[in-house]
Amino acid sequence: MSGHVQIPSGRPTAFEDRYRLYLDESGDHVFNYLEQPSHRYLCLLGCWFSNADYLVFHDRLEAFKKAHVPHHPDDPPVLHREDIINRRGHFTHLQDPAKAQAFDDALLVLLNEAEFRVVGVVIDKLELRQKYGEAAGHPYHLALGFLLQRYCGYLNHINRYGDVLAESRGGHEDQLLMDSYARVHAQGVWMTSPTHFQNALTSKQLKVKKKSTNIAGLQLADLLGHPLRQAILRDEGLLPEGLAPFAARLMPVLERKLNRHLYDGRVAGYGKVLFPK
DSSP, rough: OOOBOOOOOOSOOSGGGGGGEEEESOOSSOOOTTTSSSHHHHEEEEEEHHHHHHHHHHHHHHHHHHHHOOOOTTOOOOOHHHHHHHHHHGGGGSSHHHHHHHHHHHHHHHHHOOOOEEEEEEEEHHHHHHHHHGGEEEEEEHHHHHHHHHHEEEHHHHHHOOOEEEOOOHHHHHHHHHHHHEEEEEHTTBBBBHHHTTTSSSSSSEEEEOOOGOOOOHHHHHHHHHHHHHHHHEEEHHOOOOOOOHHHHHHHHHHHTTTEEEEEEOOOOOOOOOEEE
């Protein structure tokens, strides 16, 4: 059975008019070791582009890699936050402070000039379990529901269509996320009707690909997930320490990309979401 939906008339359908949301997670979805901050919070980050803006970003990201990450064309580097931080793989040359500084500076320029919107949804699994007990929703379903509400709200407001692509985490995790997507598409969520999602999304099924396929949007989501999670926790008084140096430089750039209320510009609840509060 095809995952594509019958698109109603009335919205532009040309390639350049469509959007794609790229997903990545920071943290895990299980209810274990919740007393440890590294396990307590799940962040699902989504960044979306129009196809036209995405083509520009893809080309500029490849040019950035060519300039700052030496590599053979047959083995293109994939930007992965953990590899960059630990200076491993393609990023061992960043052990040189001058090269690391040039890399960071150019990356911030690239992100500042890119045209995209971003939403970070943080699920406090400890608070969720304490508040709802066994009736607590699955963290993936909650996070994806909040994220799709905002993405589809944006698409419906501007009268456009889009789809969703997530990074593959492996068989079980992929299936959980795909099931959550299908459930939101078919049933709606939190007093938001299914038509809110069905009018905006071009597929009943979530697309899933490995980051190793060198997809620019998935690499961007990977880079932004942890810093935005930390910024949301800091805003809510849940992060005792400050942001890491690069994250502190990144956040002023991201603040301009955050999804906002379309009329009053509010970020809380639109670009930064914490549940439950």
